[in-house]
Amino acid sequence: SQQGEEDPQALSIQEGENATMNCSYKTSINNLQWYRQNSGRGLVHLILIRSNEREKHSGRLRVTLDTSKKSSSLLITASRAADTASYFCATDDRTSGSARQLTFGSGTQLTVLP
Amino acid sequence: DAGVIQSPRHEVTEMGQEVTLRCKPISGHNSLFWYRQTMMRGLELLIYFNNNVPIDDSGMPEDRFSAKMPNASFSTLKIQPSEPRDSAVYFCASSFRTGSSYEQYFGPGTRLTVT
Numbered sequence: 001s002q003q004g005e006e007d008p009q010a011l012s013i014q015e016g017e018n019a020t021m022n023c024s025y026k027t028s029i030n031n032l033q034w035y036r037q038n039s040g041r042g043l044v045h046l047i048l049i050r051s052n053e054r055e056k057h058s059g060r061l062r063v064t065l066d067t068s069k070k071s072s073s074l075l076i077t078a079s080r081a082a083d084t085a086s087y088f089c090a091t092d093d094r095t096s097g098s099a100r101q102l103t104f105g106s107g108t109q110l111t112v113l114p
Numbered sequence: 115d116a117g118v119i120q121s122p123r124h125e126v127t128e129m130g131q132e133v134t135l136r137c138k139p140i141s142g143h144n145s146l147f148w149y150r151q152t153m154m155r156g157l158e159l160l161i162y163f164n165n166n167v168p169i170d171d172s173g174m175p176e177d178r179f180s181a182k183m184p185n186a187s188f189s190t191l192k193i194q195p196s197e198p199r200d201s202a203v204y205f206c207a208s209s210f211r212t213g214s215s216y217e218q219y220f221g222p223g224t225r226l227t228v229t
Binding site for chain 2: 033035041042043044045048088090092101102103104105106107
């Protein structure tokens with residue numbers, strides 16, 4: 001199974017509401033990153049949280065990390081129709097040594113209805 | 115900076131033909147990644163390079179796939195011969211390894227259809 005698993009697989013909300021997506025992983029990590037993918041486009045990096053951090057903010061984004069539970073959440077506040085996209089978590093696996101590749105989850109498809 | 119550039123954006127080919135996908139990473143980045151994305155399997159890492167050297171190609175599905183990075187500004191992913199099950203979107207991404215954290219910058223992808 002994949003290192004990162006997002007939950008839910010799909011989420012549909014009204015514009016103005018908050019959207020919360022969760023990610024669980026299995027191994028020790030150096031950091032965890034969240035990416036967004038609009039339909040037909042490449043992934044775009046949103047935010048990175050290091051393993052020694054618990055919470056991080058960037059604009060309307062808030063990310064939390066609980067290394068004891070091996071989980072992270074991404075909160076998008078005051079959602080807009082333009083936030084409609086797939087959201088992926090990606091882990092930088094500490095056990096990968098010098099490899100340092102990211103392992104991506106299966107993603108959450110967020111739909112924000114106008 | 116123009117970002118990661120991939121070509122072609124779309125490729126339709128017949129089974130058995132050779133397919134070459136191209137990638138130009140962001141100038142100054144020293145790591146390059148090739149991914150494949152399908153509905154069934156999600157985003158899969160195929161191979162990645164550090165300083166033009168292949169580090170991990172364990173994700174390359176089989177010998178029909180090969181990748182090269184002759185210099186810091188160019189990489190190719192070749193499929194020979196192609197099969198219908200290779201149909202997917204192929205992404206190239208680059209990053210600059212520094213310290214304990216880095217982010218990847220993705221290209222727009224090449225949508226490959228093998229008939």
